[in-house]
Every structure is written in C-alpha cells, then in structure tokens.
Amino acid sequence: MTKYDAIVVGAGHNGLANAAYLAKAGLKVVVLEKNPWIGGAAVSREIQDGWIYSNCSYVCSLLRPEIFRDLDLSRHGLQIVPYGGGVTCTSSGDILGNYTDHDVQRREFARHNARDGDAYHRYSTDVMRQCRFIRPLLLRTPPDPTSFRVRDIREMVYLSREFAKLGEQVIYDTIRFYTMSIADFLGEYFESDLVKAHLSGSGIIGTALGVYSPGTAYVLLHHYMGEVDGSSGAWGFARGGMGAVSKALASSFKSFGGEIRTDCDVDQLVVRGGKVRGVALANGDEVHADIVVSNLDPKRTFTKLVNEKDLDPAFVERARNFKIRGSSGKLNIALDGLPTFPALGPDNPLRFGDMHFIDSLERLERAYDDWKNGTWSKDPYLDLLIPSMTDPTMAPPGKHFMSVFVQYVPPKIHGRDWTDADRDAFRDTVVEQIARHSPDFKQLVRHIEVRTPRELENEVGLTEGNIFQGELTMDQLLFNRPFPGYAQYRGPVKGLYMCGSGTHPGGGVMAAPGANAAREILLDLRKPNTVPEGWTDD
Amino acid sequence: MKPEMNHKLHFRTAVYQTPFHPRTSALNVLNEWHRWKDYTTADAYFDETLEYAAIRNACAVFDLTPMTKHRITGPDALAFLNRLVTRDVAKIKPGRVGYCVWCDDNGQVIDDGTIFHLRPGDYRLCSQERQLDWLARSARGFDVSIVEDTHDVAALAFQGPTTCAVLKKMGLAGVEKLTPFGIGFFPFAGGELMVSRTGFTGDLGYELWIEPGRALALWDALFAAGADHGIRPMGTHALEVSRIEAGFVQAGVDFLPADAAVRIDRTRSPFELDLGRLVDFTKPVFTGRRALLEEQRRGSRYRLVKLDVEGNKLARSSYIYDRARNVVGTVTSAVWSPAAKTNIALASLKMPWGRPGDELWAEIYYQRELQWAKVMARCRVIEGAFFDPPRRRATPPADF
Ligand SMILES: Cc1cc2nc3c(=O)[nH]c(=O)nc-3n(C[C@H](O)[C@H](O)[C@H](O)COP(=O)(O)OP(=O)(O)OC[C@H]3O[C@@H](n4cnc5c(N)ncnc54)[C@H](O)[C@@H]3O)c2cc1C
Numbered sequence: 001m002t003k004y005d006a007i008v009v010g011a012g013h014n015g016l017a018n019a020a021y022l023a024k025a026g027l028k029v030v031v032l033e034k035n036p037w038i039g040g041a042a043v044s045r046e047i048q049d050g051w052i053y054s055n056c057s058y059v060c061s062l063l064r065p066e067i068f069r070d071l072d073l074s075r076h077g078l079q080i081v082p083y084g085g086g087v088t089c090t091s092s093g094d095i096l097g098n099y100t101d102h103d104v105q106r107r108e109f110a111r112h113n114a115r116d117g118d119a120y121h122r123y124s125t126d127v128m129r130q131c132r133f134i135r136p137l138l139l140r141t142p143p144d145p146t147s148f149r150v151r152d153i154r155e156m157v158y159l160s161r162e163f164a165k166l167g168e169q170v171i172y173d174t175i176r177f178y179t180m181s182i183a184d185f186l187g188e189y190f191e192s193d194l195v196k197a198h199l200s201g202s203g204i205i206g207t208a209l210g211v212y213s214p215g216t217a218y219v220l221l222h223h224y225m226g227e228v229d230g231s232s233g234a235w236g237f238a239r240g241g242m243g244a245v246s247k248a249l250a251s252s253f254k255s256f257g258g259e260i261r262t263d264c265d266v267d268q269l270v271v272r273g274g275k276v277r278g279v280a281l282a283n284g285d286e287v288h289a290d291i292v293v294s295n296l297d298p299k300r301t302f303t304k305l306v307n308e309k310d311l312d313p314a315f316v317e318r319a320r321n322f323k324i325r326g327s328s329g330k331l332n333i334a335l336d337g338l339p340t341f342p343a344l345g346p347d348n349p350l351r352f353g354d355m356h357f358i359d360s361l362e363r364l365e366r367a368y369d370d371w372k373n374g375t376w377s378k379d380p381y382l383d384l385l386i387p388s389m390t391d392p393t394m395a396p397p398g399k400h401f402m403s404v405f406v407q408y409v410p411p412k413i414h415g416r417d418w419t420d421a422d423r424d425a426f427r428d429t430v431v432e433q434i435a436r437h438s439p440d441f442k443q444l445v446r447h448i449e450v451r452t453p454r455e456l457e458n459e460v461g462l463t464e465g466n467i468f469q470g471e472l473t474m475d476q477l478l479f480n481r482p483f484p485g486y487a488q489y490r491g492p493v494k495g496l497y498m499c500g501s502g503t504h505p506g507g508g509v510m511a512a513p514g515a516n517a518a519r520e521i522l523l524d525l526r527k528p529n530t531v532p533e534g535w536t537d538d
Numbered sequence: 539m540k541p542e543m544n545h546k547l548h549f550r551t552a553v554y555q556t557p558f559h560p561r562t563s564a565l566n567v568l569n570e571w572h573r574w575k576d577y578t579t580a581d582a583y584f585d586e587t588l589e590y591a592a593i594r595n596a597c598a599v600f601d602l603t604p605m606t607k608h609r610i611t612g613p614d615a616l617a618f619l620n621r622l623v624t625r626d627v628a629k630i631k632p633g634r635v636g637y638c639v640w641c642d643d644n645g646q647v648i649d650d651g652t653i654f655h656l657r658p659g660d661y662r663l664c665s666q667e668r669q670l671d672w673l674a675r676s677a678r679g680f681d682v683s684i685v686e687d688t689h690d691v692a693a694l695a696f697q698g699p700t701t702c703a704v705l706k707k708m709g710l711a712g713v714e715k716l717t718p719f720g721i722g723f724f725p726f727a728g729g730e731l732m733v734s735r736t737g738f739t740g741d742l743g744y745e746l747w748i749e750p751g752r753a754l755a756l757w758d759a760l761f762a763a764g765a766d767h768g769i770r771p772m773g774t775h776a777l778e779v780s781r782i783e784a785g786f787v788q789a790g791v792d793f794l795p796a797d798a799a800v801r802i803d804r805t806r807s808p809f810e811l812d813l814g815r816l817v818d819f820t821k822p823v824f825t826g827r828r829a830l831l832e833e834q835r836r837g838s839r840y841r842l843v844k845l846d847v848e849g850n851k852l853a854r855s856s857y858i859y860d861r862a863r864n865v866v867g868t869v870t871s872a873v874w875s876p877a878a879k880t881n882i883a884l885a886s887l888k889m890p891w892g893r894p895g896d897e898l899w900a901e902i903y904y905q906r907e908l909q910w911a912k913v914m915a916r917c918r919v920i921e922g923a924f925f926d927p928p929r930r931r932a933t934p935p936a937d938f
Contacts, residue, residue: 097549103576104552106668107543114686118671121798128800167802169644189671348549 003288004030006521007279009266009305010295010461010500012040016249017514018293018499020071023256025522025530030287031258032279034265034461037243038250040295041460041467042509044243048447050396053332054241055449056460056467058385058403059083059354061226061235062510063245066139066532071252078248079239082228083390086354088198089343089437096194096359097350113192123189123199124233129170130177131225131232136162136535138225138505138512141520142479142487178474182216183361193360200364201356201381204407206467206507208327210368211361215473222472222506235354240393245509269294269496271310276495290495291521295514296461297469298482298502299324306493315492318483322502323476326453326465327371329409331430333448335400338389339434339441355384357437371408374415376426376452381407382433399446406430411453411464418454426452468507469500478504489517490524497521540689540750543576553578556603557692557753561761565771572774574604575668576689582773587876589776593739594877596768596938597698599760600777602745603753606668607691610661612682619653619661622676624808624817624824632658635719635736639808639816640672641826645833646796646805648672649789650813652736654721666789672797676825692753696760697743697780699929700767703937705733705744708763714934716744727755738777740784742929767938782873782882783925785844787811792842792870792884806886807833810840840867843892844924845900847881848916850874853900858885858917860898866891869900877925883917894919 008019011033023029037043041056060080068078084100096112099105110117143155166174177185182203186196202223203216210216228234238244250260265282269292278288294301302311302319311319344351358364358381367377383405388394394401406426413422427450435441453465462469470476479487481504489497499517501507519531541554556562556577570581579601583589592598610619619627623638630636632655639650651665663669673684696705705713710724716735724731729752737743748756761769781788789795796805807830808817817830847853852874858867867887875882883900891898898917903910929935 095546099549101552103573104549107548107576111544111546111548115670115674118668121668122671125798125800129802132800170802345547350549 004028005289006291006293007032007287007289008293008295008499009279010034010040011038011246011250011260011262012295012460012500013042013246013249013509013511014500014514015040015293015295016246016253017067017071017511018295018518019258020249020253020256021515021518021531022521023253023258025518025527027525027527029253029258030289031253031260032264032266032281032287033260033262035459036263038260038262039243039246041456041462042242042246044241047332047449048334050399051334051401051447052241052394053401053449054243054387054403055332055451056330056456057242057509058387058405059235060238060242060245060509061223061228061233062508063226064139064510064512064515065227066535067511067515070532071249073245073248073252076248076251076255078244080228080236081239081390082231082234082236083352083385085350085352086198086356087344087348087350088194088356088359089341090194090359093343095343095348095350096198097348098198098353099350109192109195112194113190116190116192116195119189123186126173127221127224128232129166130174130221133162133166133174134221134225134505137478138510139515139531139533139535141489141516142481142504144485144488145479146485177221178218179214180217181212181214182220183211185217185220193362197358197360197364198356200361201358201383204364204368204381205383205405206328206407207471208325208371208408209473211364213368218474218477219472222508226508226510237387237391239391241387241391242509245511249511266305269306269310269493271307271493274494276493291497292495293497293499293517293521294491295500297324297463297466297500298322298498299463299470300461301491301498301502306491306496311492315483322482323471323473324463324466324469324502325471326411326456326462327408328465328467329376329406329426329453330451331404331406331427331448332451333402333404334395334446335402335444336446337398337444338386338400339402339438339444341438343437351386352389353385355382357382357433367408371410374410375413376409376429377407378429380409380430380433382430383407384434404430404434409452409465411457418452423450423452423454426450469502470507472506477506481506489513489520543689556601557750558601558603558694558757560754561757562601562771566773570773575606577604579604580771580773582775583771586773586775589770589772590779590876592768592770593698593741593772593776593780595698596770597696597700597704597764598770598772598776599757600695600697600772602693602695603691605688605693606665607686607688608663608665608669608673609685609687610663610673610682611659612680613659614680614682615659615661618677618680618682619663620821621680621824622673623653624826624830626818626821627653630655632656633721635721635734637816639811639813641808641830642796643826643829644796644805645807645826645829646799647793647808647811647813648796650787654734656721656732667795667798690750692748692750692756694746694756694760695737695739695743695777696746697737697739697741699742699936700764700938701743702935704760704764704767704769707767708759713744717933718931726759727752731756738784738786739780740786740923740925740930741780741927742932742935779873779876782871782884783875783877783923785884785923787813787842787884788871792886806840806842807838809833809838810842810886812842838889841887841889841892842870843885843887843919844921845869845883845885845898845917846920847872847883847900847902848918849913850881851902851904851913851915852881853883853902853915853917856883856900856902858887858891858898858900859914860891860896863899866898875924880924881915882924885917892919894921
C-alpha cells in the first residue's frame with residue numbers, strides 16, 4: 001500500500017488549496033472526499049438537465065488574488081466575472097438601488113434621504129480603512145499572544161505596528177467596530193431605515209445574530225474585504241458556478257502530481273503512540289501518512305474524525321463548545337424564463353445584481369426572533385441573484401438559474417429534527433416572498449432544490465449547517481480561531497492539521513485558510529515555503 | 539430647464555445635461571465631454587489654446603452649473619457658518635463673497651469653497667464635494683436650515699478683460715461698481731440675475747447665477763452682447779490652465795478631502811495648503827481650532843509651494859528633490875503658463891523645504907516623438923500668483 005506524505009480529508013476548496021501548495025512543495029498528497037463530487041460548499045452541480053446550480057456558495061469576492069495568480073487558476077480555467085450592485089425592493093413598490101456608479105448611487109440614496117446620499121462617502125471611507133487593516137492579515141498565520149517564541153513575538157510586533165499606524169482615533173474606532181452591532185454602526189452614518197436595512201444584510205449573512213447583536217459589524221467587514229480585480233468590496237460570479245473555483249484548484253493540484261479520491265468517506269483518524277499515522281475509511285480501508293490535514297469544521301474534526309479519547313478533556317470541551325450554529329438556507333431554482341420584477345422595471349441594471357425584499361431593521365430583527373424561537377423566518381432576508389443573466393453557461397438560452405440565499409433558518413425546528421414537511425413549508429415561505437415582488441415568478445419555476453441546515457450538514461458536512469464552519473465572532477476570530485492556542489493550523493495530536501474555514505481567517509470562498517495551513521506544515525517539515533504571504537497592495 | 543433627478547428612473551440618465559446644454563452642445567464641435575458629478579461638461583469646445591487665450595485677452599464662458607451649492611438660512615446661519623469654517627464669516631457682509639476652508643476636528647481640510655452672503659442671514663455655500671453629511675453633523679444645536687440646491691441654480695463663469703463691458707452692454711446697470719467679491723442683483727428676462735465678481739481664473743471676471751428656466755435666455759443675451767468683444771465658450775482644460783496660473787488649489791487634485799482619506803496621513807491642514815490667512819484664531823470656536831493651534835505650536839508637516847520650473851518640460855506628478863537628492867515632495871498641479879511664459883507647478887513639500895531660495899529639483903519624464911527621456915529641472919519657490927493682472931482688482935474695470 002502506498003504511503004503518502006500527507007492526506008487531506010475533504011475536497012472543499014480549502015482542502016484543495018492546501019493540497020495544491022503541499023504538492024507544489026514536492027509532497028506526495030492525496031485528497032479524500034466523501035462525496036462523489038469535489039468542492040464542498042464551493043460546488044456546481046447539474047441537477048436539472050442543462051442547468052448548473054451553484055448549490056451552496058454562489059458569489060465570489062473573497063478568493064485571495066495572490067492565490068489565484070500563484071496557483072495559476074486562470075490557466076486552470078477559472079474566470080471571475082463581476083456583477084454590478086444590489087437592490088432592496090420595498091413593500092410599497094419602491095426600490096433602493098445600490099448602483100455601481102458613484103453619482104447614480106449618491107442620487108439614489110439621496111432620493112430616500114438627502115443627507116444619506118452624501119454620508120455614503122464617509123461610510124465607505126471608514127469601512128475601507130478597516131479593510132486595509134484586515135487584508136494584510138488574511139494570508140498570515142495569527143500569532144499566539146501567549147507564546148514567547150521568537151516568531152510569535154515578531155508577529156505580535158508586526159500586528160501592533162500595523163495597528164499603531166492606524167492612528168489614535170482609528171484605533172478607538174477599530175476596537176469599537178469589532179464589537180458593535182451592524183445597526184449601531186450604520187446608525188453612525190445613515191438616517192433612512194431603508195438604507196440601513198439594505199446595507200445591514202452583509203452583517204447577518206450566515207450568522208446566528210441579529211442586526212442589533214454586537215459583533216455583526218465585523219461580519220459586514222468580512223463581506224467587504226474582498227475584491228474583484230482591485231475593485232474593493234466588489235462581488236462577481238465564478239464562470240460556471242462556484243464549483244469552477246474548486247475545479248481550478250483541483251486542476252492546479254493535479255498539475256503538481258496530486259491525487260483526489262472521491263466517494264471516500266473518512267471514518268477515523270488513525271493515531272498511534274500519540275502520532276498521526278493515517279486515516280481509516282468507512283469501507284474499512286486505511287490510508288497512511290504522517291500528516292493528516294482536516295478540511296472539516298473544527299467541531300466535526302474533533303468530535304467525529306478524531307476519537308475523543310485521543311484528546312485531552314479540556315480540548316474536547318473546547319471543540320464541543322465551538323460556536324457553529326446553523327442560521328441559513330438556500331433555494332436553487334431552475335426557471336423556464338426570466339421573471340419580471342415590476343418595481344425594477346425591464347431595464348434597471350440592478351436586475352443583474354443582488355436583490356432583497358426586507359426594507360427595515362425592524363423586519364430584520366423579527367426575522368432573527370423567529371430563528372431564536374426555533375423556526376425559520378416567516379419574513380426572511382433573501383439574497384437573490386440570477387447568475388444566468390450574466391453567465392451564459394448556467395442555463396440554456398432563455399432559461400434561468402436563480403440562487404436564493406435565506407437568512408434565518410435554524411438547525412432544528414423547536415428542538416427536533418427537520419422533516420420533509422418542514423422543508424417544503426420553508427420553501428413555500430421563500431417562494432411566496434419572491435412572488436410578492438414578481439407576479440410571474442411562480443409559473444416560471446421548473447425545479448427547486450431546497451437546502452436547510454439539515455441538507456447542508458448531511459451533504460457538505462457543515463456542522464449544524466453553519467456556512468462559515470463556525471461563527472465569525474470575536475471569540476472565534478484571529479488567534480481565537482478555532483480555539484485559543486490552536487490558531488496556527490496545528491491540531492492537538494502530532495501530525496494533525498486543520499485547513500478549513502473554521503480556521504483563520506474564516507469562512508467564505510477565500511482559499512486563505514488552506515494556503516496558510518500549508519505554510520505551517522511546510523515549516524514543520526523544514527521545506528521551503530511555497531505559499532504567498534501578506535498582500536500585494538500597499 | 540432644471541433636470542429632474544429625484545425619481546426612481548434617474549438611473550436611465552446616469553449623466554445629466556445642464557440647462558445650458560442646447561447651447562454648449564451646439565458649440566462643442568470637438569465633442570469632448572467629461573463628467574462632473576451629475577452632469578456632462580465640456581473639456582474643450584473648439585481649441586483649448588484659443589479658449590484659454592479668450593480668458594486672458596477677451597472673455598470666455600464656462601458652464602459652472604455642476605458646482606455643488608448649498609443654501610444656508612435661519613436665525614443661526616451666521617453662527618453655524620462661523621463654527622464651520624476657519625475664517626470670520628461675520629466679516630462677509632450682505633452682498634459679499636468670501637473664500638474659505640473647513641476642517642475636521644483634527645484641523646484637516648475637508649473642502650474649500652465660497653460663501654455668498656446673498657441677503658442678510660441668507661447664505662450660499664459652494665464647494666467641490668457634496669457636503670450635506672458634514673454640514674448636517676456640524677449643525678447640531680444650531681437653528682439653521684441647510685438645503686443642497688445644486689440643480690436649482692444654473693451658473694456661468696464669465697472671465698476675461700472685456701467681461702465688464704459685455705455685462706454693461708447686456709444692460710446690467712451699475713455692474714461696473716461691483717468690487718472683487720461683490721454680489722449684485724439685476725432684473726433679467728422677467729426674473730432676477732445674480733452676478734458676483736468672482737472666478738477661478740485670477741483675472742477680471744464674474745459668475746452669473748440664474749434660475750434654470752432662464753438659463754438659455756442668459757446664454758443668448760451674453761453671447762449677443764459679447765459678439766463684438768471676443769466672447770468664446772471655454773472648457774475645463776482652458777480653465778485649468780488659468781486656475782494654476784492664479785495659484786488656486788483644487789480639492790482632489792492639490793489636496794485630498796479629509797473625509798475621503800483612508801490613509802490618515804494623506805490629509806492637509808490649511809497651513810499646509812498655504813491658506814493660513816483663512817484661519818482666524820480670534821474666533822473663540824470653530825471646528826479644528828484646537829488642532830490648528832497645536833499645529834502652530836508644533837509646526838506643520840507640509841508646505842504647498844508655487845514653483846517656477848526651469849526649462850519647458852511639464853513637471854506633472856514629478857518628485858521634488860533637495861540638493862542631496864532626497865525626495866522632499868511631489869508636484870500636485872503643473873502647466874506651462876502662457877500668460878507668464880513660465881513653466882509652473884504647485885507642489886506639496888515636506889517641512890522645512892519650500893523656503894524661498896531653497897535648492898529644489900523636479901524629476902521630469904517627458905516624451906518626444908514616442909521616446910521617453912528624463913531631466914532634473916531646477917525649481918525656484920516663488921511667492922504670490924504666477925499671473926496677477928491689475929485689472930483683476932480695478933473698479934470700475936476698464937472695457938478691455
Ligand atoms: C449555502 C451557502 C452559501 C454560501 N455562500 C457563499 C458565497 O456566496 N460566497 C462565499 O464566499 N462564501 C459562501 N459560503 C461560505 C463558503 O462556501 C464556505 O465557507 C467555504 O466554501 C468552505 O470551504 P472549506 O473548504 O473550508 O470547507 P467545506 O466546503 O465545508 O469542505 C469540506 C469538505 O469535506 C468533505 N467531508 C466532510 N466530511 C468528510 C469525511 N468524513 N470524509 C471525507 N470528506 C468529508 C465535505 O464533503 C466537503 O467537500 C456559503 C456557504 C453555504 C453553505
């Protein structure tokens with residue numbers, strides 16, 4: 001039986017990025033994926049003939065450009081196409097458009113509140129300042145603030161210096177920002193409830209917190225810190241759906257001699273003498289390597305993959321307490337034609353962008369109340385896009401693919417498991433909200449794939465269906481992600497590493513956790529580093 | 539007419555036409571336009587060199603409508619403005635205009651602009667950037683109304699030595715009595731025309747303000763009266779040459795508005811823009827006062843200087859070096875001055891450089907027939923405007 005230098009468990013995009021960097025450094029690497037397909041939550045699947053669904057993630061911005069270039073993803077077929085702007089349709093038939101053009105956008109905000117039109121400028125400057133602080137940290141391993149190793153001290157010094165560069169006032173702002181609610185943050189800039197409702201969506205996506213919960217301002221930043229071709233905060237489609245990202249990473253990995261095995265459910269980590277020896281598959285086979293990298297979320301890794309008896313009790317407790325609450329769902333819809341949205345009209349360019357239907361903070365908070373009460377939001381926040389309007393590969397000509405992300409959806413219904421009847425009722429709630437804004441929508445529906453946290457957990461392996469592999473709150477960010485003392489991608493057993501979104505810098509299709517983990521593994525192996533570090537702007 | 543933008547379908551017209559567009563578009567034979575906030579505006583009409591020449595030799599008309607305008611009224615209008623800007627607004631009497639800057643709490647310039655004291659207690663603030671957010675935030679506690687009325691006022695800059703003669707010919711009785719920074723109101727086409735003796739060219743000139751419905755009538759009357767006085771339309775390029783000759787700074791070009799600075803060290807104080815004369819510490823309170831006092835005590839970080847650059851190659855975006863070849867600053871605006879027949883530049887230099895007599899060098903990259911070359915050109919710091927004709931101040935102005 002062949003022995004590998006490293007096994008990566010899970011062919012999510014981070015597992016693939018990790019594997020690519022290890023293979024690039026000359027290691028013999030195999031990726032083991034339980035599903036018949038690769039990609040995890042960055043996947044495209046043809047569930048309806050002729051329709052490609054981005055089944056989970058659907059838009060791209062966070063993918064680090066340094067990795068894109070370094071792994072030659074363009075040559076491996078990846079193309080990111082920007083889409084423009086977004087819009088909130090109000091219950092009275094009006095809209096708030098977030099146009100890409102600066103002046104049009106200002107006029108649109110001013111149409112709802114004269115002052116808010118001008119305030120957007122200050123808002124985006126301040127958010128940009130926070131982005132500039134966080135971006136250099138994405139492709140860096142967080143230092144351990146309690147360790148006194150030279151490297152950690154050096155990194156702490158670097159961090160403090162970057163922090164000091166912000167200036168006194170901005171430091172205060174930054175500390176507040178990381179602990180604020182998105183509603184409070186937006187309240188410092190805007191008066192219009194509609195404007196605030198529109199912008200706050202990014203603060204709650206994927207997060208089991210409400211617009212008034214502390215910590216949601218950071219979640220907004222997490223959605224702004226990306227870019228498309230240097231256009232900060234811009235989002236785009238991966239041509240061919242989000243699976244194109246995983247496909248390109250896999251192709252890059254293979255070009256370095258890597259091997260991927262699908263339909264390969266890993267049951268257990270094999271630990272002998274306190275060291276990792278490989279993994280045991282569900283079918284009873286074993287695969288051997290002294291390094292095993294887990295792409296699974298930390299909770300799953302340490303409560304399922306690793307036998308808890310191989311771990312210290314305190315560590316097991318941390319893993320069990322890791323905050324990974326499911327709060328999102330998704331509808332993927334095949335359409336026989338393009339639905340109309342009368343509030344937008346036939347020629348509004350925002351039809352190509354993201355659409356939302358919740359027009360007040362109050363409604364957003366009520367949506368969160370439903371989640372707390374153990375049910376999906378009866379008036380949910382939707383992030384709706386029709387990628388096929390931009391990407392011709394997604395559906396046959398004249399037909400369309402609609403991606404509808406839904407917040408909030410709980411992992412359990414009143415404490416019990418989801419049933420198929422629940423799932424259908426959830427689907428109907430979402431469909432009705434869309435139909436209220438698009439009269440011809442329902443009759444165009446050909447097929448709907450419904451994803452509740454149950455489906456997300458069963459299929460992608462995201463515990464509780466949490467899309468980020470763990471909440472993005474201060475207690476689980478930077479050197480606290482996933483747990484204090486374990487933020488440098490090393491597990492508690494020698495030879496075990498973590499590379500999924502549950503590690504720094506967190507969720508989203510970013511590939512940074514995978515790349516950062518590879519850097520650490522190569523360091524332990526005393527191999528030359530193949531992973532880009534820092535960032536390319538100034 | 540006033541373009542209607544305050545409706546849901548405004549996106550269909552991303553860029554609007556000013557009320558003068560029927561005339562400006564007919565004259566813009568080059569079809570050269572660029573965007574100025576909500577409007578399209580001419581870069582040049584027929585020949586930017588000749589358009590510039592009209593400013594200095596006869597008279598030229600520039601469509602100023604897109605300039606941001608705010609109307610400030612109410613019992614506390616004066617108190618509010620005095621809180622906002624660094625100079626003493628009480629000294630701007632009704633019928634007068636004052637150039638001013640306003641700062642953030644750190645004494646960094648947010649924008650520069652002009653305050654028009656239209657009638658007692660009734661002010662107009664013109665600025666480069668939209669300011670409603672800052673004005674509203676600054677107005678807390680003041681009984682004042684602030685309305686942005688950019689689109690309610692059509693405006694022309696009318697600049698050059700024959701302008702007064704043309705306005706007189708147009709029938710604006712007594713316009714010659716306006717002193718620099720004076721405002722006059724004249725009946726026009728059944729309405730009212732406001733004329734201010736202001737401008738961005740450093741020459742004799744006026745700005746004409748009118749309700750959009752009468753904009754075309756104004757244009758036509760002006761061109762009819764100016765026909766024998768060399769009237770020409772001018773675009774942004776010609777204006778830019780005269781602006782630099784006059785030594786005026788421009789937001790977004792010579793300094794970064796403080797509220798747009800992501801990198802906090804990129805901003806400038808009034809002193810660092812050579813606008814210290816606009817800071818009046820005898821006022822007990824105004825935004826940025828404490829920080830500016832502190833700057834006076836500790837010293838400024840930068841200095842904005844006017845440079846006379848040896849040779850004829852434009853020092854656009856050049857690095858400025860000291861004698862020891864250390865970079866001490868950069869050029870923010872540069873142009874060949876046809877009026878002064880000098881190669882000129884505005885530059886932001888690190889302190890203490892920029893004293894008269896300092897030895898400074900500009901690193902200039904230039905192209906001749908597609909081939910790039912580089913020179914180091916000696917620069918001389920000069921004081922006062924590059925071009926400052928006495929006619930700019932003469933009252934009454936001569937006819938040419
Ligand atoms: C519905 C949804 C919408 C989202 N929308 C966006 C978006 O628009 N933009 C964005 O940037 N991010 C989005 N995200 C977040 C983003 O998709 C994820 O954070 C990211 O894809 C996670 O990647 P990963 O590689 O870390 O882990 P995963 O994608 O979770 O990969 C883990 C892999 O491990 C495999 N696996 C699990 N258990 C085993 C086992 N026992 N044996 C073998 N293999 C196993 C899984 O099948 C999977 O392939 C979304 C996520 C979801 C769920």
